[in-house]
Amino acid sequence: MFLLEAPLVARREVGRGMFVLSLDAPQIANSVRAGQFVNLGWSPGPLLRRPFSVYRTEGDRIEVILKAVGAGTAQLLAMTVRDTISCLGPLGHGFEIPSPRRGEGQGEGRGARSVALVSGGLGVAPMPLAARAARAAGMSVTWVHGARSVDELCSEADGDEVIWATDDGSRGFAGTAVSAVPETDMVLACGPNRMLAAVAMRWPDAQVAVETYMGCGTGVCLGCAVPLERGGYDRACKEGPVYRAADIDWSVLPAHLAYAISA
Amino acid sequence: MTTDMSVEVGGLKLKGPVLAASGTFGYGTEVPLLERRALGAMVSKGIFLRPRAGTPPPRIVETPSGMLNAIGLQGPGVEGLIRDYAPQWAQWDFPVLVNINGETAAEYGELAARLDGVPGVAGFEINISCPNVEQGGLYFGNDPRAAAAVTEAVRKRTDLPVWVKLTPMVTDIGVIARACEAAGADALSAINTFVGMSIDLNTRQPRLSFRTGGLSGPAIRPLAVHLAHQAARAVSIPVIGIGGIMGAEDALEFLVAGCAAVQVGTATFVNPSVIAEVHDGIAAYLTSHGFTSLAELPRYLPRD
Numbered sequence: 001m002f003l004l005e006a007p008l009v010a011r012r013e014v015g016r017g018m019f020v021l022s023l024d025a026p027q028i029a030n031s032v033r034a035g036q037f038v039n040l041g042w043s044p045g046p047l048l049r050r051p052f053s054v055y056r057t058e059g060d061r062i063e064v065i066l067k068a069v070g071a072g073t074a075q076l077l078a079m080t081v082r083d084t085i086s087c088l089g090p091l092g093h094g095f096e097i098p099s100p101r102r103g104e105g106q107g108e109g110r111g112a113r114s115v116a117l118v119s120g121g122l123g124v125a126p127m128p129l130a131a132r133a134a135r136a137a138g139m140s141v142t143w144v145h146g147a148r149s150v151d152e153l154c155s156e157a158d159g160d161e162v163i164w165a166t167d168d169g170s171r172g173f174a175g176t177a178v179s180a181v182p183e184t185d186m187v188l189a190c191g192p193n194r195m196l197a198a199v200a201m202r203w204p205d206a207q208v209a210v211e212t213y214m215g216c217g218t219g220v221c222l223g224c225a226v227p228l229e230r231g232g233y234d235r236a237c238k239e240g241p242v243y244r245a246a247d248i249d250w251s252v253l254p255a256h257l258a259y260a261i262s263a
Numbered sequence: 264m265t266t267d268m269s270v271e272v273g274g275l276k277l278k279g280p281v282l283a284a285s286g287t288f289g290y291g292t293e294v295p296l297l298e299r300r301a302l303g304a305m306v307s308k309g310i311f312l313r314p315r316a317g318t319p320p321p322r323i324v325e326t327p328s329g330m331l332n333a334i335g336l337q338g339p340g341v342e343g344l345i346r347d348y349a350p351q352w353a354q355w356d357f358p359v360l361v362n363i364n365g366e367t368a369a370e371y372g373e374l375a376a377r378l379d380g381v382p383g384v385a386g387f388e389i390n391i392s393c394p395n396v397e398q399g400g401l402y403f404g405n406d407p408r409a410a411a412a413v414t415e416a417v418r419k420r421t422d423l424p425v426w427v428k429l430t431p432m433v434t435d436i437g438v439i440a441r442a443c444e445a446a447g448a449d450a451l452s453a454i455n456t457f458v459g460m461s462i463d464l465n466t467r468q469p470r471l472s473f474r475t476g477g478l479s480g481p482a483i484r485p486l487a488v489h490l491a492h493q494a495a496r497a498v499s500i501p502v503i504g505i506g507g508i509m510g511a512e513d514a515l516e517f518l519v520a521g522c523a524a525v526q527v528g529t530a531t532f533v534n535p536s537v538i539a540e541v542h543d544g545i546a547a548y549l550t551s552h553g554f555t556s557l558a559e560l561p562r563y564l565p566r567d
Contacts, residue, residue, distance in 0.1 A: 001295060003535060041533060047480055048325050049533060088535070215323050215330065216532035220289035222308075222334045223323035232316045233337065238293075252319050254472075 001218070002027040006087040008079055009061060016151040017067050018122070019077055025087050026060035034129035035094030035188075035209050035242045038062065039217035041086040042079065046072040049088065051214045051237070053125035053190070062087075065125050065154065091217050092241050095126070095188050095207050097133040112185035116142045117159065118199065120177050120191025124154040126209050130188050131158040142184055146177030146191075178202065189245070197250040204246035210253065212236040227252035266546040267556035270303070272501045272524045273450025274424030275358050275386060277303035280557055281514065281542045284505055284528030285309055285362035285388060285428070286334065290348040291355070294535060301542035302357045303524060306388050306452075307348070309362040312374055314340035318395065324461050324470040329482030329507070330529060331459050333395040333473035336364055341377050352383030360386040360426065363417070364393060368403075372416035379421040386423045389413055389448075392430030392455035394477045404430035404455075407442035418447035426503070428452040429494060431483075436490050437497030444498040452503045452526065453491040457483055479529045481507040488516050495521030495564060509537070511544020518545070518557075521564040 002025075010022040028038060032054045039049040050072060052064035068074040079085070098112065115134045117127045124145055131141045143159025150171035153164060164172025165180040173180040178198045181187065187206035189199045196208045215223035217237045225233035226240055227249040234240070268279040278301075283291070285306040291299075317337025324331050339347065344361070352359040361384055365371040371389060378384045391403035391410055403409045410427070417425050427443040429436060431454040440451055456477025461470045469475070487506020495502040504517030505526040514525045530537045545557070554560055 046325055047328060047529075047533065048330060213321050213323050215332070216287075216294075218535070219293040220287060220308075221323070221332070221532055222317065222337050223332060225317060225320045225322050225334075225337070227319060233320075254321055 001089065001091065002087075004028065004087045005084045006062075008081055008083050008085060010081065014065065014156050015154045018065065018154055019067070020055060020063050020065050021076070022058070022061050022063050023085060023087060024060055025062045028054075028087060028089050029057045029060050029062045032057060032062065032090040032129070033094040034097060034133045035126045035207075036090040036092050037217075037241065038064065038087050038089030039091060039214070040064070040076070041088075042076055045075050048215060049086070049217060051091070051217055053209065053241075054090065054129060055125050056128045065122060067122060088217060092237055093239060095130050095133070095209075095242050097130065098137045112139060114140045114142065114184040115186040115188060116144055116181045116184040118144045118177050118181055118187060118189040118191075119146070120195045121147050121152060122154075123189070123191030123195070123209075126190050127188075128156070128158050139186070142182060144177050144181050146180065192255070193250070193253050194255045196245065197255070200245035200248065200250060204244075206245040207242050208245045208248070209241045210236055210243060210248065212241075212253075266549045266554070267558070268542065268546055270524055270557055272503060273386070273426050273448075275304060277524065278357065279303040279542045280518065280524040280545065281538050282306060282503065282524055282526045283531065283538060284526035285390070287528035287531045290344070291359065292348060292351055298536040298539040299355070299357070301539040304358045304360060304385070306360045306362050306526065307344070308338055309336045309364045309390050309393060310338050310341055310344050310374070311336060311364050312341050312370055312377075314338065314343060319472040321471055322473075322476075324476070326459070326461055326478065326480075327482060329478050329480030331461055331471060331476030331478055332456070333471045333476035335395050335473065336393060341374055345378070345381055349381050349383035358385030359383060360388045360424070362388045362390050362428070364390045364396070365413075368409075368412045368416040371413050372420045375417040375423075375425075376420040379423060384423070386426065386449075387417060387421065388426045388428050388452055389417055390428050390455070392428050392432075394430075394432070394456060394458045394475065395473055401430055401432060401458075404439065405433060407438050410439050411442040411446040414443045414446035414448050424449045426450040426452055428455050429490075430455050431457050431486065431490050436493050440494040440497045440502075444500050448500060450501045450503060450523070451494055451498065452505055453494040454487050454506055457486070479507065481509055481513075483507050484513060484516075488520050491517055491522050492520040492564075496566065508541065511541045511548060514541050514545055515548055518560055519563050521562050
């Protein structure tokens with residue numbers, strides 16, 4: 001875990017109002033794993049830091065993806081190149097993707113040859129790193145990305161096969177991303193909790209990255225409680241944000257948040 | 264020239280006046296980056312006799328210059344604390360106080376008795392001010408007789424330092440402060456969070472599942488300075504000021520207002536090195552104003 005003053009080095013638009021920020025954060029770029037996040041603080045900004053999945057890394061840079069969903073994210077998007085952003089991370093427990101060399105894979109996904117990366121809206125955030133890790137492990141990657149309509153999609157995709165899904169049919173499959181997923185050995189998903197609950201119904205062993213409100217991001221405040229099927233709670237920031245889909249008690253996890261883990 | 268920052272508070276000799284507030288530092292073991300160099304003492308996350316699951320999410324929400332929380336004192340219970348955390352505390356060079364909670368005065372007493380003598384446990388902070396539990400908590404902090412009964416129940420079971428954490432949700436904090444002092448408290452922590460509420464206009468429901476939560480952060484600081492000051496005027500035992508401290512100047516306000524020490528809480532979530540920064544900032548203020556020790560800092564504490 002590192003705490004860095006990271007200069008903003010680039011910004012690009014990847015969807016309507018959806019931006020990727022690139023930050024110079026060498027120690028984090030070199031150690032982050034797919035599904036992990038950074039907790040960002042900026043000035044002027046909100047009191048608490050805001051968590052963002054790491055979207056991509058490129059050399060010493062990390063990228064995060066966001067939309068202006070409130071005053072804080074609007075301030076973040078108003079920053080200019082060379083402004084610095086306080087960056088705490090990498091945080092949390094990411095996706096379990098088998099290691100590249102055969103036979104060294106652990107836990108779920110061992111022996112998998114194909115993976116579906118299923119995302120809704122800003123839930124695309126952890127998927128480029130997941131695609132890279134899966135490909136390094138020798139898997140074929142099916143990229144499934146959905147949103148309400150074409151202009152809410154993230155235009156960047158990274159898969160051997162790419163499937164688009166929109167509720168209104170304005171691009172690709174007309175329907176949800178979940179219903180567009182073909183047969184694969186392994187499923188990783190991120191998006192609104194309602195979508196992830198549908199993932200859990202269809203693939204209990206899928207790995208899902210959940211969204212919660214977060215206070216500290218480091219495990220001390222217990223604010224990001226995730227209700228577990230076996231009872232009790234643990235912390236999205238520490239044991240999560242990635243869980244086995246069937247391990248979460250979806251009836252207690254709020255379906256809607258005013259702002260999201262990736263926003 | 265080095266400034267003497269040491270201070271004796273409620274039976275403990277501390278290397279500095281900046282402490283970690285309960286519930287904001289976990290058990291001190293979670294975050295490698297949390298700055299411990301300048302820590303005067305740590306107050307643990309609040310503990311009950313038995314494990315507690317805590318409240319359903321959402322548990323926190325940010326508000327203007329503050330946050331509401333309703334965690335519900337999730338924790339491993341006293342046996343888990345003794346097994347998993349106290350042995351680590353025993354190795355540290357600053358004292359750890361355990362924030363204790365109960366549904367009855369007798370439960371507080373039992374907790375103190377169980378923890379008394381456990382290596383790593385240097386004292387107790389009695390929580391009679393948690394707004395996020397159904398039983399006990401805030402109730403004991405509202406009534407001087409109940410506050411005294413809990414303090415006495417703990418005092419009888421331990422010779423370790425006993426601090427009492429007061430709630431701001433009272434008409435006259437001085438009345439409660441004096442009741443705790445008379446019942447044997449060695450110091451008072453002032454204050455815990457204010458009870459607050461926030462509504463989601465999309466769902467037209469409270470944003471927190473517990474409906475209400477405890478408000479912390481800079482939003483409460485002037486209220487907290489006033490209440491800590493009122494408590495300090497009412498008693499002769501030390502008062503530890505708490506409420507929205509983000510930097511050294513905030514801490515100095517509490518110290519000048521009559522507090523012997525301060526606790527930093529919510530700021531730790533944002534800045535893992537805030538405790539050291541506050542400590543160093545206080546020392547720099549003392550030096551630049553010609554004081555060689557914290558004890559020389561003049562206090563604004565008119566007696567009634």
